[in-house]
Every structure is written in structure tokens, then in C-alpha cells.
Amino acid sequence: MSATSTNANGTSTATATATTTAVAIPKWDKNADMSFIDLDTFDQILEMDDEGDNSFSKGIVVGFVEQAQQTLVEMEKLLKEKYLDQLSSRGHFLKGSSATLGLVRIRDACEKIQHYGAMKDEDGMKDLPSQDEALDRISKIVDQLKEEYKTIRSYFIYRYGDLEEP
Amino acid sequence: MEGGNNGGSAAGGGGSGNSSSDFVRKLYKMLEDPNHQQIVRWSASKDSFVVVDPNLFTTKILPQHFKHSNFASFVRQLNKYDFHKIKSTEEGAPTSFQEFRHPDFRASSGGNLDNIRRKAPTSRKTASQSEDHSSAIEDLKNHIINLEKHIQRQEAAYRELAKQHTNLVSDLTHVHAALQDHARSIMAHNHSLQHLGSTINEIKRGPGVRFQDGQSPSSSDHTNRGQQMMPHNSLDNTNGNVYNNNSPRTITESDTFDAQLNNDDTNGMQNNNDMFSTYPGQSQLNGSDTHPQSRPQPGRKRSQPSVPNWGIRAPRVLLVEDDPTCRRIGSKFLEYAECEVDIADDGLIAVNKMGHHHYDLVLMDIMMPHLDGCTAAQMIRRFDDRTPIVAMTSNIRRDDIQSYFANGMDDVLPKPFTKDGLLQLLERVLGHLKKDLPDTTTTPADPSSTPNPNTPSNNNTNNNPSSSHMQHHYGSHHPHHSLDPANDPTPAIAGLFGTTQRLTDLQNDPSGNMDAGGMLDEGGYVGMMGGFGGDGGYTGSGGGGNGYTQQQPGQRRRRDELVEEEDGQTGWAGLKKQRY
Secondary structure, eight states, rough: HHHHHHHHHHHHHHHHHHHHHHHHHHOOOTTOOOTTTTTTHHHHHTTTTTTTBBBHHHHHHEEEEHHHHHHHHHHHHHHHHHOOOEEEEEEHHHHHHHHHHTOOHHHHHHHHHHHHTTTTTTTTHHHHHHHSHHHHHHHHHHHHHHHHHHHHHHHHHHHOOOOOOO | HHHHHHHHHHHHHHHTTTOOOHHHHHHHHHOOOGGTTTTTOOOOOEEEEEESSSHIIIIIIIIIIIIIOHHHHHHHHHHTTOOOOEOOTTTOTTTOOOEEOOOOOOOOOOOGGGGOOOOOHHHHHHHHHHHHHHHHHHHHHHHHHHHHHHHHHHHHHHHHHHHHHHHHHHHHHHHHHHHHHHHHHHHHHHHHHHHHHHHHHHHHHHHHHHHHSOOOOHHHHHHHHHHHHHGGSSOTTTTTTTTTTTTTOOOOOOHHHHHHSSSOOOOOTTTOOOTOOOHHHHHHHOOOOOOOOSSOSSSSOOOOOOOOBBBBOOOOOEEOOHHHHHHHHHHHHHHHOOOEEESSSSSSHHHHHHHOOOSEEEEEEEOSSSSSSHHHHHHHHOOOHHHHHEEESSSOHHHHHHHHHTTOOOOOESSOOOOHHHHHHHHHHHHGGGGGGGOOOOOOOGGGOOOOOOSSSOOOOOOOHHHHHHHHHHHHTTTTOOOTTTSSSOOOSTTSSSSSSHHHHHHHOOOOOOTTTTTTTTTHHHHHHHHHHTOGGGOOTTTSSSSOOOOOOTTSSOOTTOOOOOSSSSSOTTTTOOOO
16 A cells, blocks of 8 residues: 555545544643653653754654554555555554654554454454454554544644644 | 883883984874874874874974974974985875875884984084084174274274375465565565675776765665665565655765765775775774764753763764654664764665665664565675674564574664663674773784773773774774774775675675676785775685785674673673674
8 A cells, every 4th residue: 555545545534534633632631641651751852852942852743643643544444445464564653653752552552453453462462263353453443543643632732832844 | 002002102212212312202102192193194004104284283283292383394303304205105195295204213113213313414514504604604793893993994094194185285385385485585685686786886897986086976866776676676565655755864874974985095005906995994094084073962961871982983873764753763862872874764775775885883673664674684694794783673572583683683672762772782782983992902913912892891991092093093004914803993895895705795696696706816805805894804715925814813703603691781681692
């Protein structure tokens, strides 16, 4: 699946997702649960910013948010087409970058998708009984991922003011 | 009279009881009985007897005297005693009459009864036949049982064989599939090797252009080359070039690097007209160091361990990573560690870059499109036996790690990597490039006392590290002295033919795509390669004749040496391979 074909086939979905998320993103609550992010890991990226200039970390964050959204759109499409191995590969892909940013809940969800897509259980140990079971499980995780996506988007908007490429 | 007869008969029977047959006596008694003269009686001639009415005889007489009612059986019994059925001797006798006679069986001749015996041979034969039959039947039964058991065993054996056959066929199918996969990957490798071969030839033919006109190939040139290769490799087209366009390139490594190479190479190589006479370490000594000794420090707090204080120049690191976020953060961390960073988006681009440039370190992601990290490392090891390749991965189970080592990689950086983890790794792998390396290096003329670079001391007490390096490198200019390969910060010549090992590898390349074109024909040349490339350990056989060969056997540890980790700091104890 190339980027082009994804865009061509997934345009409507992408727009819909973008619209709904844009509408649905709530203002960040300062007292909200922060368990979605490992601040030690994220602080390492903040440390790389120059004094008074957060453009490095913001660039990373904006890049990641775009990447996450694109991956979500791809995952929904792959779910419909039942491409388990591709779902697994997408899961692995987003797992790496979310882990680097310390976004632990997204990382864990992606790891599950990676395993389910490979017809394994969440620990990657036992085989799943059927493809339908795997797709069913992935579908639930993708729904969770959408919620996580809203959370991080809301948080990063709160943190950086906007998510425009610096 | 009758009673006397009866009595006589009884007496006669009794007198001869032991020898006369029961049957005969019963027969005689029956005939003496006057009550059923109408049914059975003596014949008129008194030497035979007649069954007048066989039906009544069967129903009345036989049960009375012989305890059965089977006329045929009675006749068979008579036959056994040698009675014979005869044609009726009485005139006008109806055909229903049955008359039997025995020579010794007559009315009122009780004494002769003893002579009437069973026909011995016949009866014996009959008995034995029946015995034979029953035993034969028994035998047959046993035989059948045996046969049935045999068949059962055969069936079980057949089922077992059928199962084995199925398993073998499925094994064969797997082997077949694996072979096909293998063939495909060989094809893919051949494509890449072809490309590498042509690149090498290109460099061989046009070194003057490349090294003398001061124009280095642009980095985009290499990128394009890498991308051109992609269509040849159908390993994984699914991810396409999604990230190629927006990948940030932090450093244009080739410009600065080639610029270094362009520097004057007159030092120590005047009598050498060969195109590889330059090696990067020299130019730096000529005062043309394009790499600042230290970079502006970020204004933030430092976490331990601190950024290594690099020696003569910053290490060049090739970061191979398909994920843009990891790439950006990784290269930022590397820049923070004052390394020069070059990027490869996938394994194929990495292999290509390794063929063009020298790096001090390769950080290799494992799961990547086009060419995964393990395969890429394997390919790089075909022509580059020394540049450390470190696997960057979240898969760090023991067998995963073993497969990284098996593919020629040297260490593992677990993902997601942290700044500290990265700094520790740099310390571990690039310790020999640090400025504060202990100055245990003796004069270059005495290559036997090279320090063990595996144990760089943090308690270094050398107060004049730079001078030690100067001395060190200065010594390396002398063509008669090999550079200590372990401590040489610039081990490879132009990132290509740094070692004779490479040359040999290329020449032995079974794909035939690599043309090392007579490089090994000049023994003296190889010797010089070794001397100046700092790879003396490999040059023993190739040198000779010109005095340039300075072997330092055993100094450089081979990558395949498995060394138990001493400090346990990284947790890869027992698995880590060391190469310095």
C-alpha cells in the first residue's frame, strides 16, 4: 500500500476523522490524568530544545501527531480489507515513534495490534484461534487508539498553542 | 422255549460278553422278540433279517432297542459291522422290505456273535479322518487368526508410513518454499551487489575526478542512487517512499567528508601513484580540520553520562531508520553527543551509503521496508568488516540478539533509545575516538605494545592527550610503520578499500559482480594498504617485496570473537561481541 493509493482511497475517511477530531478535541484540563505519557522520556526531547525555542520538540510532536492520524486512517482501511500482516506492520511502525516520545498508552495499544495482526495474543505468545478474532480485537484497539489520539492532540495543543509545523 | 432262547441268548451273550459287540447282541435280542414280527424279523432262511416296515421300525423299534430313531444311522451301524444289504430272498417281497445279512449272524446262533466285529480298519480310518479334520480345522482357525493379526500389523505399519509420507511431503514443501525465498533474497542481494560493484568500478576508474577536482558528489546524488535501487528490490513495496520526501537530513556528510579527502596528500605518499593514497587522518593534521573540536553546548542541564570528549574529530554516525520521528530524535541525540549524523531511510540506502563513505558507527533499525536491518548488516559485512553496526530495536530477546550478532552486528541499542543509553553506547563502541584515551601507546616503531582498546580507562591520567594523538598520527604517516589499528580513528581509506579483507571478499564474491580488478596483483600495494589503512592484521599474505608490510598479528580482535562482557553494565553479558 503506497502513500498515494492510501490517500486516493482513504480521502473521505481521512477528512471525516480530521473533522470529527477537530470538533471533538476538548480543551485540555490541567488536572487531567497524565498516565498517557511518560514525562521522563518526553523531557529528554524537551531538553533538546534550545533556550526559549521549542521548535525542535514541537516539530517532533507535530510530525508524530500527523503520523498517528495517517496511521489510524490506514488501519481503518486495512481492517475493512482484512490485511492482518499490514495491520501488524502499521502497529510496529507507530509503536516505535510513540515509544520514543514516551506516549506509553499509544505504544502499548500499537504493540497489541502488532501481535494481533500476527495472529498472536497481546503478549505475542499464544496463537489466536481465527482471523476474525484477530480483526475483532484490532478493531477494538483501533477505537482505543482514536481516543488516545484525541487525548494527545488536546494535550499538545495545550502545551504548544497549536500544532502547526514550526 | 422262548424263555430258554432268551435265557440262552442272555447266557450266550454273557458267556461271550467280553468279545461280542453290544450292538450285535441288541440286534439279536431284537430279532428274538416275537412282539414285532410284523416290523422286523428273521428271514425265512434264518441267515438274514428283514425290516418289514422301515417306518414303524424307525419310530417304534429303534427307540426301544437302540435309543434313537434314525434308520440311516442304524444302516450305517450295520455297515460298520460288515452287514450287507441284500436283495430280498423271499418271493413276492415288497420293495419296502430291507434285508441285511452277515455270514455269522443267524437265528439261534448266539455263539457266533463274537465273530461279528466292527470293520476295524475302516472304522479306525474314519475316526482318524475325523480327528484329522478337526485338527486341520483347528490349524486353519489358528492360521486365519494369525493372518488377521498379520493384516492388522500391516495396516498399522501402512498407516504409520502414510503419516510419515504426509509429514515428509509437507517438510519438502516447506523446504521448497524456503529455497524459493532464499533464491529471491539472493536475487535481491545480487541486484544490490551489482549496484555496489558498478559503484566501486566507477570510483576505481574516476578517482582523479573525485578526489582532485575538489567537487565532491552531493549527498542528494547518493540519495537518488539509493532510491533508484528500490525498484530492483521487490522485498517490500508496501511502504513505498512515503518518508523519503520529508525526511530531515541533518548533515550533508559527503561534502565535509570528501572535502577532507581532497586535502593535500603529499605527506608520506610522494612515491606512491596510487589513487587510494589518501586516508582521512592525514588531512586533519594538515590543519584543514573541518570539524570543530567542540560544538556549542546546549544550554540545558546535562544528564550523566556526559557527552564524550571526542579526539581529533567528531565520529561519523550513519543512522538507519525508517520512522521519521525516531529519525529526528535519534539524529538530535547524536548531534547532542557531538557526532556527525547521516541518515538512511532503509537498509538498502544504508548499504549504498556504506559503499560510498566512511562511518565510525552505524545505528541500524531492524524492521524496515525494502531491506531489513539484519540483511543490510549482512550485506555490509561483505565489503566492510570493521565499521561497528549496532542494532536499534525493541526486540531484545536473547535469540533476537543472537541473530543480530549472527548477521554481523556488534551491539544492541534497545528502543526506544534514551539519551543516556545512546551516550553509554557511544562510550562503549567509540571509546577509541575519545580525546582522553589513555596514552599507553608507545612509539609507532614498536607496534607490539599497543594498549588493549577494550578497556579504556576512565581514570586516565594523561595530561596531554592531544599531543599523544599527534604523535600517534604522526607516526602513522611513516610508510614503514603500521598504524595501530585499534586506536586508529580513521581506519578505512575513503570508506572503501580500507582492508585487504574487503578486497578478498570482493574478489571472492560468488555473484561475480564485484570486480576488484587486479588490485591484489600488486603485492606491494596491498602491503601499503595495510600499513596506511591501519589494518595490519589482515595484510600479512598480501604484502612483501617492498618493505611496507608491517604486520601486527593478533592486535585487532576479530568480530567473531565472543567475549564475555566484563562490566555487565549493558546487560548483554555473554552475548556482546567486541571488535576492537
